[in-house]
Amino acid sequence: MTTKLSVNINKIATIRNSRGGNNPNVLKAAIDCQNFGADGITVHPRPDERHIRYSDVREIKPIITTEFNIEGNPKEDSFVQLVLEVKPTQVTLVPDSRDQLTSNHGWDTIKEQKFLTDIIALFKNEGIRVSIFTDPQESIVAAAADTGTDRVELYTEAYAAHFHKDPMAAIADYAAAADIAFAKNLGLNAGHDLDLQNLGYFTKSVKNLLEVSIGHALISDALYYGLENTIQMYKRVLF
Numbered sequence: 118m119t120t121k122l123s124v125n126i127n128k129i130a131t132i133r134n135s136r137g138g139n140n141p142n143v144l145k146a147a148i149d150c151q152n153f154g155a156d157g158i159t160v161h162p163r164p165d166e167r168h169i170r171y172s173d174v175r176e177i178k179p180i181i182t183t184e185f186n187i188e189g190n191p192k193e194d195s196f197v198q199l200v201l202e203v204k205p206t207q208v209t210l211v212p213d214s215r216d217q218l219t220s221n222h223g224w225d226t227i228k229e230q231k232f233l234t235d236i237i238a239l240f241k242n243e244g245i246r247v248s249i250f251t252d253p254q255e256s257i258v259a260a261a262a263d264t265g266t267d268r269v270e271l272y273t274e275a276y277a278a279h280f281h282k283d284p285m286a287a288i289a290d291y292a293a294a295a296d297i298a299f300a301k302n303l304g305l306n307a308g309h310d311l312d313l314q315n316l317g318y319f320t321k322s323v324k325n326l327l328e329v330s331i332g333h334a335l336i337s338d339a340l341y342y343g344l345e346n347t348i349q350m351y352k353r354v355l356f
């Protein structure tokens with residue numbers, strides 16, 4: 118099965134917020150991304166709402182015709198309440214702190230086992246699929262399976278950073294982590310800093326990859342190619 122493309126629209130909200138007003142319109146962008154071929158919409162609301170806002174998340178849910186993925190830190194009560202209210206297709210749990218510029222590490226699934234197990238059960242009881250953001254480390258992915266999560270999302274920043282120098286070396290940990298996920302019956306997602314150059318090799322090399330979520334590079338490319346063309350270009354390099 119071809120890997121699904123979930124478009125992260127945080128950056129569209131970032132541009133809107135820079136001027137106040139409603140240009141670009143985030144809701145319209147979510148509708149258009151789906152019409153242009155996205156298999157899902159991802160949002161990552163943070164407590165300071167510096168890009169996507171909690172109110173955006175509530176407004177987007179009814180227009181979703183594909184899959185809705187909400188990312189965030191479940192140590193923030195307001196995030197947990199939002200997810201339980203909106204009931205997306207999937208929640209991706211990310212351990213980022215309030216002052217981080219962007220996500221920069223995955224969960225320690227060994228140390229945080231109890232916390233993750235409890236919070237994952239809460240979401241799953243509401244029928245929400247759960248994915249947890251992890252580094253591509255075999256022991257971390259193996260321990261993720263004991264939390265009851267449906268999927269893991271491999272944090273791909275390290276892959277993206279090393280891809281141009283040595284693609285085979287850059288992919289090795291991810292291919293190994295994917296094998297562990299498969300053996301443990303965990304679904305596999307991936308994201309962060311994926312782009313048109315590194316995406317094809319990643320999806321070709323990492324087995325059983327269900328979904329990639331891409332925002333920063335895709336929205337940047339859309340400035341040059343247009344949103345519809347760009348989504349189609351990304352979809353063409355997925356395996």
Ligand SMILES: CC(=O)[C@@H](O)[C@H](O)COP(=O)(O)O
Pocket residue numbers: 125127128161168188211218219220250308309332333
């Ligand atoms: C979990 C992850 O890697 C992405 O959600 C990333 O945090 C992108 O979000 P921003 O574009 O808001 O930094």
Ligand SMILES: NCC(=O)COP(=O)(O)O
Pocket residue numbers: 125159188270307308309310311330331332333334335
């Ligand atoms: N989960 C990763 C994501 O949603 C987008 O990350 P990026 O492409 O903005 O780095």
